[in-house]
Amino acid sequence: MRMKKKKHGPERLKLLSGLVCDDIKALYENKEAIYKNDNPLRIEIGCGKGDFVCGKSLKEPEYNYLAIEKIADVCTLAVENYAQGRGLGGLAPNGGWQKPNGTVYSLGEVVDFTGDDLGNVRFMVGDAKELLVNLPDNSCEAIYVNFCDPWSKKGHTKRRLTYIEFLKMYSRLLTPEGRFYFKTDNRPLFDFSLEEVERSPLELEYHTYDLHNSEMDKDNIRTEYERNFSEKGFSINMLIAKNNK
Ligand SMILES: C[S@@+](CC[C@H](N)C(=O)[O-])C[C@H]1O[C@@H](n2cnc3c(N)ncnc32)[C@H](O)[C@@H]1O
Numbered sequence: 001m002r003m004k005k006k007k008h009g010p011e012r013l014k015l016l017s018g019l020v021c022d023d024i025k026a027l028y029e030n031k032e033a034i035y036k037n038d039n040p041l042r043i044e045i046g047c048g049k050g051d052f053v054c055g056k057s058l059k060e061p062e063y064n065y066l067a068i069e070k071i072a073d074v075c076t077l078a079v080e081n082y083a084q085g086r087g088l089g090g091l092a093p094n095g096g097w098q099k100p101n102g103t104v105y106s107l108g109e110v111v112d113f114t115g116d117d118l119g120n121v122r123f124m125v126g127d128a129k130e131l132l133v134n135l136p137d138n139s140c141e142a143i144y145v146n147f148c149d150p151w152s153k154k155g156h157t158k159r160r161l162t163y164i165e166f167l168k169m170y171s172r173l174l175t176p177e178g179r180f181y182f183k184t185d186n187r188p189l190f191d192f193s194l195e196e197v198e199r200s201p202l203e204l205e206y207h208t209y210d211l212h213n214s215e216m217d218k219d220n221i222r223t224e225y226e227r228n229f230s231e232k233g234f235s236i237n238m239l240i241a242k243n244n245k
Helices: 007-017 024-029 031-035 050-060 072-085 129-133 164-173 186-197 216-221 226-230
Strands: 041-045 065-067 123-126 140-146 174-184 202-208 235-243
Touching: 007 072, 024 031, 024 123, 041 050, 041 129, 041 174, 050 072, 050 123, 050 140, 065 072, 065 129, 072 123, 123 129, 140 164, 164 174, 164 186, 174 186, 186 202, 186 235, 216 235
Parallel strands: 041 065, 041 140, 065 123, 140 174
Antiparallel strands: 174 235, 202 235
């Protein structure tokens, strides 16, 4: 995702750091204290501005969610989007954050969310490839990748989030009943991903080349990229692969 560097990006993220995790191992080990329940964990990789995780976490609140985004400024927008949607306040005229009770926090401060319901999503800035190696086997029940970079250039195949080595890692992280969900507008990437699933420890359970005209669309949560590509006339591909280890 291309984005002009945000003014005060780091301070804006710091304001909402109660919703942001900076140590994935600690998050996992303390997840009951952090989420205030022991519901199963779901992970979204490359959450962008957070539309999917915000919608999914409201629609299916019986899970906890970790949304990973490698670009800090993009993650900031996702966290703000989530906090606003959960009634935790909004951007203040001073560029800081205003809680629903009117308290205004300035850039450089941290919003005191004590007593507030932070809901079932936490965010993390970083490269999923580096972060996820720190989680134990069977640690999550679903992994979502939506509209990831196609890495179309020759020689970049291994960077795709559906490359076999990623799928092996997803299988390790997923519970035996867990599932990997993938959506893209990019047909060559989708065909590649189907082949990678075929040679991975995951088993293809469902796929469609036209999600929006399929029976799965009723439960589908459209992401920002999904809306953009769909409006331009691209059909959306989706696959679900279940763990088979
Ligand atoms: C094309 S955007 C799609 C955003 C969103 N998922 C959507 O569908 O609207 C892909 C996002 O994934 C992020 N991303 C790509 N590779 C990543 C990785 N290895 N770890 C974390 N985030 C990643 C990018 O920074 C970008 O924001």
